[in-house]
Amino acid sequence: MLGIGTLAKKVFGTPNDRKIKATRPLVEKINALEEEFLALTDDGLKQKTEELRKRAIDGESLDDLLPEAFANCREGARRTLGLRAFDTQLMSAIFLHQGNISEQKTGEGKTLTATLAAYLNALTGKGVHVVTVNEYLVKRDADWMGKVFASLGLTTGAAVSGMTEEDKRAAYDCDVTYATNNELGFDYLRDNMKSELSQIFQKQHNFAIVDEVDSILIDEARTPLIISGPSQDRSEMYKIVDDVIPLLQESHYELDEKTRNVTFTDEGNEFLEQELHSRGLLEEGLTMYDPESTTIVHHVNQGLRAHKLFQRDKDYIVRDGEVMLIDEFTGRMMSGRRLSDGLHQAIEAKEGCQIQPENVTLASVTFQNYFRLYDKLAGMTGTAETEAEEFAEIYGLGVVVVPTNVPVARVDEDDQVYRSALEKYQAMIEKVKEANAIGQPVLVGTTSIEKSEMLSQMLTEAGIKHNVLNARQHEQEAQIVADAGKFGAVTIATNMAGRGTDIQLGGNVELKVIEALDADPDADPVAIREKIEAEHADEKKKVLDAGGLYVLASERHESRRIDNQLRGRSGRQGDPGRSSFYLSLEDDLMRIFGSERLEKVLTTLGLKEGEAIVHPWVNKSLERAQAKVEGRNFDIRKQLLKFDDVMNDQRKVIFGQRRDIMEAADLQEITADMREQVIDDLIDQFMPPKTYADQWDTQGFQAAVADQLNLDVPVAAWCEEEGVDDEVIRERLVEASENMMAQKAEQFGPESMRNIEKQVLLQAIDGKWRDHLLTLEHLRSVVGFRGYAQRDPLNEYKNESFQLFESMLDSLRTEVTQKLGQIRPMTEEEQQQILSQMQERQAAAQVNAAQAAEDNSEAPASTAAAASGSTAVAGFDENDPSTWGTPARNDECPCGSGKKFKHCHGKLA
Template identity: 65%
Template sequence: MLGLGTISRKIIGTPNDRKIKSVKSLVAKINSLEPDFVALSDEGITAKTEEFKERYKNGETLDSLLPEAFANAREAAKRTLGLRPFDVQLIGGIFLHRGNISEMKTGEGKTLMATLPVYLNALAGRGVHVVTVNDYLARRDAEWMDQVYSFLGMSTGIVVPNMPEDEKIAAYRADVTYATNNELGFDYLRDNMKSELSQIAQRDHFFAIVDEVDSILIDEARTPLIISGPSEDRSDLYVKVDQLIPSLKEEHYTIDEKARSAVLTEEGNEFVEQQFLAQGLMEEGASLYDPESTTLVHHVNNALRAHVLFKREKDYIVKDGDVMLIDEFTGRMMQGRRLSDGLHQAIEAKEGVNIQPENVTLASVTFQNYFRLYDKLAGMTGTALTEAEEFAEIYGLGVVEIPTNKPIARIDEHDAIYRTAKEKFTAIVEEIAKAYVKGQPTLVGTTSIEKSEYLSNLLKDTALLKQIAANLRTRAEGMKKEENKIKFNADADAIDALAARPEGIPHNVLNARFHEQEAAIVADAGKLGAVTIATNMAGRGTDIQLGGNVDMRVLQAIEAAGEGADPVAIREQILAEVAADKKKALEAGGLFVLATERHESRRIDNQLRGRSGRQGDPGKSSFFLSLEDDLMRIFGSERLDKVLSTLGMSEGEAIIHPWVNKSLEKAQAKVEGRNFDIRKQLLKFDDVMNDQRKAIFGQRFEIMEADDLSETVKDMRDQVIDDLVDECIPAKSYPDQWDVEGLYGKVIEHVGIDVPIIEWANEEGIDDSDLRERISDAADEAMAKKVEQFGAEQFRGIEKQILLQTIDKNWREHLITLEHLRSVVGFRGYAQRDPLNEYKTESFTLFEAMLESLRADVTGQLGHVRMMTEEERNEIIAQMQAEAQAAQAAQAATMPPPATDPDAQSQQEPTPAAVDFDENDISTWGNPGRNSLCPCGSGKKFKHCHGAL
């Protein structure tokens, strides 16, 4: 009997069906406009863009322009790329424009679909950002889709790491900017460390479309982006602590693989204490529980985690003497990404490579808070529905499942579970061999580099292939149907033939080691008989096309042919070859996706599975598991092992049943829910800092925009004077209780003026408000004299620089304090106090203290700014000349002796004349010493003024 929910879905459709149905009339309107745009000339298509922009400026909304803009963009794609977006791509584009995630299956054309809403929103003139997961995809998509945008009269920019600042600023000024999520986040932080508006790269956060949105906004959400500077080098301590860890026994620590934590037991603490005392790292009578031992305990915990939780070839690799982290979701190396809080240094010590110093945070932001800066956010991926709740709660994004252009013909088989990993891998090699001999392209998904290389070695193991062939013949004998006997024996003969080859089964391996060949390997994965082993297929970006990727093969063929090659003839030849191979691959069953393990996240499994069956092609997917797999071992049910034992299964036999799939999905859902809770909790803590970050960054921006900051500086100065008077003259106190001498000293120190406060305080009838007023007037008068001495324009510049530098210094120190607070506030839970509320309260108090310190620092620095005397100026010039002469002498010492030939001597360039020194022109200052007085005349050391880092 059908339930009410099932009946209602059959009658009125699912909520997703209703969303799709709601835009069908809009799609029909776009299609009805097609003949009008087909009739336009190329120039007419471009002219439409200017018309739309004008109409937008005159008050029309983007929603009202959507049908015509989509029709125009579709026609441009047709004329430039030869690709006409399908109706389903129009539907996906509409939902992207409305700020949703469009979930589209692999191979349905997300890259082309994005051009429609990108073009529409770029008409507003505020810039649109298209976010990709790596630099290769950013370049590829930008260069590919620029053909469409250029044809429409739009400019395209690409932002990649280490590009010159002027090029980066130009890229952000373009109508459409392609960039990676990392680069966008780092540029946001860098912009908020700049001192001039002209240096700021990102102009606006108007609209962003995030490709592989689940990978960026879910998988990477727990990792903050951090710009940091080096701190004290403690590499010796890391090495000493690391040498201790291998001597620990199992009873010395406990591991929680679910939480990825490792802690010392009571016995472990005692053992470590004895070792530290023996090495002299702890004083006699000291204990690990003493507050002074906090640093040592921190190092031990990190070293322990590095040894027992972080595995080489899975979590990281060592390349060129550096420890490179591997993204667990994409299998890629994370260039430049380091673990924080000393954990990365602990891994470096474990691997015996150069230990880089720990870093101090200068600025940080999470992807969650960065992407919430945008007025409108959208995303696209093949797998988002499983995380719909998180997208809605954190980002306010709805998920819409876009129907495929053609029905899916892929066969998804139930999971096969084996008792041991050895049995599982033997069965996997058999499946790969059977697919290879019939020419079916096979994509094999693994979860680590180690396992991908283990499987690669098995495919080369001719003895194993012979054993598999023998097993097939044995099974054939027990078959009742004659056709099955013939098929199994034929497979056995073909696998025997493979075993006769020294290389076994030919295959490609794609993991973090072969990151550079990624696109080429994936492009070949659909070739007839291709076998590709990949650590993960999330966000690979290159389509696996049956028969091979035409564009990639054409590029390779033209490069191989060299000069004089005929690109047209080469393309026609390859098109014919690929078409023939595709036909054979389809006959062999299409792409076979074989997963060697279940991932913690269902999305990653679905991404791998979705590689097969693109655009209605046939295909097959299978997951082979064992009870020794990490997910089964950590999260799987123990009952399953009992069931397998009870069934009395023989070696090599698997259990296959829909119930097993449901059980695994429940385990995965449990893990995903736990990870969501962790991300949500982290976000709550980061939100506290984010409010403060926005206040500070907003204040910096206002300072950079302002031409005259004298009022701001005066307000700060008055507040500092108020605070000093309140401190030394308590409210409702008698004059004999006043600390007048203390006030006099503090005003000199913090305001930079010497006024007769002691005499004033002895006057009859004077009170604290009179003192405030007199000190404030004296400070204003002193500042007015400085403005007169320096010149208004120069002094306004000094005020701006001091304000920005002081904000940055105080914010950096505040971040370090918040990090320390965050690391210990969790212990408040033991006292039945909510750590989050405690963090909110204390961080607010710290922020108030930072602002107070900021006001005092700015007032003090400006109060002590003075014009440089002639004597000081001459001293600096003399010092700079001496340093320049010393540098020239050092350089001359390393140069070869001069030529003795008089002609050669006459050709030597004359020594350039010395540039006149100008305190207002940095270019004339030469190379001042860090501890010299700053040439600007501020009276401060160069390192604390214009040379501040």
């Protein structure tokens, strides 16, 4: 008997089937236009773009323009790249345009698919961002697909790290911009540290297409992007703590591998106290539980995590004396990424590397909150269906599985479970030998560098020639993957197999052509391509006859998606292939998530050494375990997001205020409101409501007015006048402060005064926001303990962070009012002093330049600044804008750097 659900699916189809079916009329419409667009000249394609763009700007919906736009883009790709989009690619692009995640199998042409949706959405003139996982793909795709966009009259940019500000701004101003998720996030944070609208990169967040969307929006979403600056150096503390941790015994700590958590036991705390007392880190009379011990306890906890949770060659590698993190999902090195909160420093101490100073957060954002800024978001991947719930709940994205252009011919075999890891590896080596004997290419998937190198050693001992691809061979990735489909090839790879470069049976033609031309630049490219394609056809036939690519995985990952990605390397575009997973009860997933029942089954069956259990039930059991882990990881990410959402609301307010300040022509009204609020606060503080005049603190009031408003007025005398109330005092203070600011505006000139107000406001906001972020980090690290008192940590965090935000805004008003009250123009004497210093420097510079010419050598770098006659203004304090004088935007900066003010202290660092 069929279940009701199964019966309904047979009659009505699944929801996914219905979505696919709904696109078919649109695809037929696009195909019907093919002859019309084939007849257009190259200029005709560009003219069509202009026509479509005008219709979009005039208000015609993109849905109405879709058939013509897709037909035009498909024709452009056919002419420039020789690639004609399949119907399945058109379907996938329709789903992208609708703001969905399109799941396409490996080798189905996601890169080309993205151009169709990007082209249609770029017609509005608001820009489209195509997001990829690394900079190699950014450059490759922007160059490759840029030819298509150029043929259609659109511009393409690539935003990568290390570009000049002008180049990056130009990249973002293009119709379509390719960039990594990291670069987009960091540029967004940098934009919100700028002081002028003209310096901003990302003008708006219109539409983003995220490639490898599961990797970016799920795997990497656990780690926030942080722009930080150095803080104090505590390297000695890390070294001393690192000497203590190896002395711990197993009874001193509890390790939970499921939650990746490690904590000290009471016995461990007592042992630590003794050790820390003896080494002088803990003062006599203090315990680990005293408030004064917070910092040392933090360091000890991070040291314990570094030693017990982080493994070399799995979580990180040491290269050139530097600890480089490894992405657990792709196996790639994460250059420039560091663990926060002192954990990276603890690992550096453990490995004997130079300990870099800790950082303070200047700005931060999570990928979840960054990508939710876009008006429309879409994504592509080969594996998203297993995470459909998370995509829907966090990002509001639907997942649609698009059928393959040619049916998949790969055979996915049942998992083979062995009792021990050694039996499993020996069985795998035998399997590789069998495949290698008939020339079938083999891709062996592993979960860590350590295991990939151990398997490599076993293959070497077995006399099998092979390549190894892990974070150590990061630079040769494209070449190793391109060779992985050759006849007789054996490749061992961590979870990065095939990213960005297809494993094509018989080898990758494009790479071979490039290599041949590099070796002989004078050769005829057409002749070389024909020769290589002929050789490739023979090679591909041999591989097809041998059974296609064989994917042999040594372990199941915590996430089913990573397993599916590895499997998907085989069987692209209807090629034959097969995949097997070889497991053991000693694997991390099996060991941590309950292999006891399975071990009983194996014992009952009386398995001999070297034998394996193979059954579909085992596959189902493992998938359930993986689904549980995925669910737990989803809950962790959801909880992190809830906390970040609290900060995100505040971030939006601050960043919104910064944007308003930059856009405002005149800030007088804002600063006047701030002054009045400060006056109200002072009156509330020193003349509390419902109190008598003899209860007022008139002397304190007088001092506070002088300090915060820079006003020399007889407040104490006013308060003693007969019949004076708080409203009268308020009016007098407001009038006095307005008169003072009007005088300053007259002295400086209206334009200079506007610039001063803008800079003071922006710098005050940024300073306060930095301090607020640090306070929130500390609050976040301790608020979890409130759970022991039966109070919800999230609600506690919301309430306290809101109070902290309010007090930050109060102190912001005070600081801005105080600084604007203190600024003054330079006296003639100060100006004369600066002038004479400049002349002295200029004379010295000329002497240096003449001496350099005599020596027939270039002037030293410092001479350049000297030649400009740059010197710091007398009394210049970079933390106090009131000492900077009144430089115009294009004047030399008063700090003496020789740069224009707008490029130095006139902008935010």
